Amino acid sequence: MRGLRVKWLVVFAVVATASLTATPSLAVVTELVPWSLDSGGLSGGGLTATATLSMERVRISGRRRSQTPWGLGAVNYVAGATVYAYGRSPGTLDVDLIPAGPNNTYGSGSGFKSYVQFWNDPANYVAIGLIYDPAASPMCAAGGRGVTLMIEGSSSLVSPGPIGGYWNNVCLSGAGHHFKFQWTANTISVTLDDPDNSPNPQPLVYPITMNAPSITFMGGARLPGDSVTVLFQNIVFSASAVPDPPFPVTVPSGPPYVRFRAPIQVTGTGSGYNAYAHISDVSTTTTTASGNAMSVGIQADTGDPNSLGAPFFTLQRVIDGAFDFRMVKPADNNPHVIELAWWASPVSVAVFYADGVPIASFGMPLTPRLIFAVDAGARLNGDSVSADFTSAGSQIGVTAKFPTSANPACVPGNCGLNGSWNTTPSQVCPTGSCFGLTAIQLNPPAQQAGMFTIGGTVSGIPPGGDWHSHPVYAPAVIAQLWFGQ
Numbered sequence: 296m297r298g299l300r301v302k303w304l305v306v307f308a309v310v311a312t313a314s315l316t317a318t319p320s321l322a323v324v325t326e327l328v329p330w331s332l333d334s335g336g337l338s339g340g341g342l343t344a345t346a347t348l349s350m351e352r353v354r355i356s357g358r359r360r361s362q363t364p365w366g367l368g369a370v371n372y373v374a375g376a377t378v379y380a381y382g383r384s385p386g387t388l389d390v391d392l393i394p395a396g397p398n399n400t401y402g403s404g405s406g407f408k409s410y411v412q413f414w415n416d417p418a419n420y421v422a423i424g425l426i427y428d429p430a431a432s433p434m435c436a437a438g439g440r441g442v443t444l445m446i447e448g449s450s451s452l453v454s455p456g457p458i459g460g461y462w463n464n465v466c467l468s469g470a471g472h473h474f475k476f477q478w479t480a481n482t483i484s485v486t487l488d489d490p491d492n493s494p495n496p497q498p499l500v501y502p503i504t505m506n507a508p509s510i511t512f513m514g515g516a517r518l519p520g521d522s523v524t525v526l527f528q529n530i531v532f533s534a535s536a537v538p539d540p541p542f543p544v545t546v547p548s549g550p551p552y553v554r555f556r557a558p559i560q561v562t563g564t565g566s567g568y569n570a571y572a573h574i575s576d577v578s579t580t581t582t583t584a585s586g587n588a589m590s591v592g593i594q595a596d597t598g599d600p601n602s603l604g605a606p607f608f609t610l611q612r613v614i615d616g617a618f619d620f621r622m623v624k625p626a627d628n629n630p631h632v633i634e635l636a637w638w639a640s641p642v643s644v645a646v647f648y649a650d651g652v653p654i655a656s657f658g659m660p661l662t663p664r665l666i667f668a669v670d671a672g673a674r675l676n677g678d679s680v681s682a683d684f685t686s687a688g689s690q691i692g693v694t695a696k697f698p699t700s701a702n703p704a705c706v707p708g709n710c711g712l713n714g715s716w717n718t719t720p721s722q723v724c725p726t727g728s729c730f731g732l733t734a735i736q737l738n739p740p741a742q743q744a745g746m747f748t749i750g751g752t753v754s755g756i757p758p759g760g761d762w763h764s765h766p767v768y769a770p771a772v773i774a775q776l777w778f779g780q
Contacts, residue, residue: 324350324530324601324622325537327512331374334360342374342516342523348612348619348657351600353527354395355409355514365406365517375412375513379543384506385479386536389529389600392425393471394440396524401425401442406517408445409525411476411510413483419504421448421458423485425472428517434466441466444487450503452481458501465494480506510536529600542623545656546646550698552639553775557669557694558687560630561593561606565678567762569594569609570671570749572635572693573770574645576661588613589659591635591647593626596674608633610647610655623647623655630687637661650688663709665775667695668723671749672732672768675761681750684771685737692744695775711776715740716747718771725766730755732769747771 327350333341341360346353353376361372392409394401401409410424426445427435435441443466446459475486477498483505490497512530514523553574561570571592590611597604599622607622626649634648637659645659671682684693697710718734721727731754737746749769756765 323532323534323537323541323624325532325541326350326379326543327353327376327530328379329353329374329376332361332370333357333372333374334362337374342372342514344374344376344512344514346376348610349621351528351530353512353530354525355512355527356395356522356524358522359516359519362519365515371515373513373515375511377509377511378537380538381507382510382532382536382538384508384536385477385533386508387478387533388476388510388536389473389531390476390512390527391471391473391529393526393528394524395526396522398440399470400438400440401525402427402514402516402521402523403438404516404518404521405429407515407521407523408442409514409523409527410445411474411527412513413448413476413478413505413508413510415503415505415508418449418451418456421446421450421483421501421503422513423459423474423476424513425467426461431461431463432466433463436466441468443467446485446499446501448501448503450501452502452504458503462494478505478508480504531600540654542655544646544653545644546653547638547642547644549638551636551646552663553665553695553697554634554636555667555693555695556632556634556690557684558630558690558692559592559633559669559682559684560628560687561671561680561682562628563595563673563678563680565673565675565753567594567596567598567604567674567678568672568680569596569768570680570682570684571609571611571669572633573666573668573670574635574637574661575613575666575668577664577666577774586613586616587659587661589635589637589645589657589661590670591633591655593631593633594622598674608647608649608654610657612657612659614660621655621657624649630683632687632690639663663775664777666772667712667775668770668772669693669747669749670734670768670770672762673753674767676753676756679750679752680732682748684745684747684749686746692738692741692746694743695773696743708778709776712742713774713776713780715742716745716771716773718747718769720769723770723772724768728755729769730765730767732767734769734771736771742773745771745773 329344342357408426425442432443444462484498571590575588647655
């Protein structure tokens with residue numbers, strides 16, 4: 296770009312964690328809301344819960360502060376993350392429950408548990424997971440390594456009501472355990488790891504009303520000072536299980552600071568490919584990147600436990616150097632119009648539109664001057680990508696439109712683009728190489744309505760590397776006009 300040379304800010308690649316078992320079919324994630332009933336809540340220094348933007352991982356951790364032992368108070372003083380609205384039936388859920396404490400422990404002290412709770416109504420609920428409690432797991436020595444299966448609940452379809460129990464003749468160890476849940480309107484079942492190596496026939500099946508379950512990933516500790524430290528990861532729901540829509544979307548009032556819109560059609564071969572529209576920020580006084588950035592587009596990744604290589608509308612975000620992502624909803628290889636609208640501080644919210652429909656909103660702090668880009672990449676040597684940013688529907692080329700002067704965030708002199716789009720690898724690719732990929736502007740020197748093709752076959756990644764470890768993409772980049780510069 297003329298007048299400003301900027302090193303490409305962020306390597307955008309979805310990081311997928313290894314799953315204990317393969318997920319058999321295309322699935323989804325959904326919004327998870329963290330909470331804590333321990334003394335002080337989420338910020339009280341006791342038990343707490345966090346969920347990643349991807350909603351594929353929940354962490355429960357902390358040392359219990361509340362004084363009343365579990366089972367004796369009005370609540371159990373646990374922490375968790377709950378699907379934002381009631382789910383649907385039938386459904387499935389796969390999840391890995393991983394010990395995250397020292398030496399692969401699930402917790403410490405006199406008792407701790409981590410589980411998935413399905414709550415349909417006051418008479419129909421069940422909590423299924425892992426527990427250490429001398430009464431429930433007498434085979435497990437103190438120290439936090441060993442746990443046993445816990446199933447606690449109630450059903451209106453069973454008399455007198457309580458259901459469940461414990462594998463009190465087994466102590467489970469290892470680096471984690473995989474749970475598969477299946478439910479209908481009147482039954483729920485669970486399979487833990489290998490059903491051939493368990494003390495009871497699996498799956499374990501329970502009659503229970505489960506037509507609209509509230510689903511929570513939860514952890515608790517027995518006494519003050521006891522701790523729990525676990526990860527629920529590779530969370531995979533069937534599409535039929537989650538609320539519709541799977542994510543709540545909030546569009547702020549008033550015009551955004553900028554609307555960045557691009558026609559996009561992307562295909563590829565091999566293990567993964569993607570194409571994105573990107574906004575990042577730089578200091579208002581220097582060309583040093585701040586570390587904050589966001590991208591929206593379409594990605595296919597065979598390593599992702601939800602998409603399993605199918606194209607998904609995907610958003611990616613970096614705040615203070617921390618990367619996260621979300622596979623929002625299934626996409627395809629047809630032309631689409633994607634848009635990234637951003638509302639400046641104090642709102643600091645971005646909205647992702649696909650074909651004119653808002654499909655995701657998320658917090659995003661940026662400090663203009665802004666950098667805009669379109670890019671495409673592929674996962675491994677030999678993988679290919681072909682991305683077309685020319686036209687889709689009524690959208691011709693890539694546009695970055697700032698609001699009118701009615702928006703006070705738009706200061707005269709900085710609401711436009713500067714210079715021309717830059718596709719020179721030595722200036723826009725972090726290593727000076729785009730690993731065999733090329734970005735071409737078809738209509739230079741156009742600023743607005745720039746038309747691009749980006750693609751090629753990946754080569755030159757060092758042995759053992761991929762798009763997680765190297766910036767395997769080619770971009771076209773342009774800067775915001777900044778007081779006429």
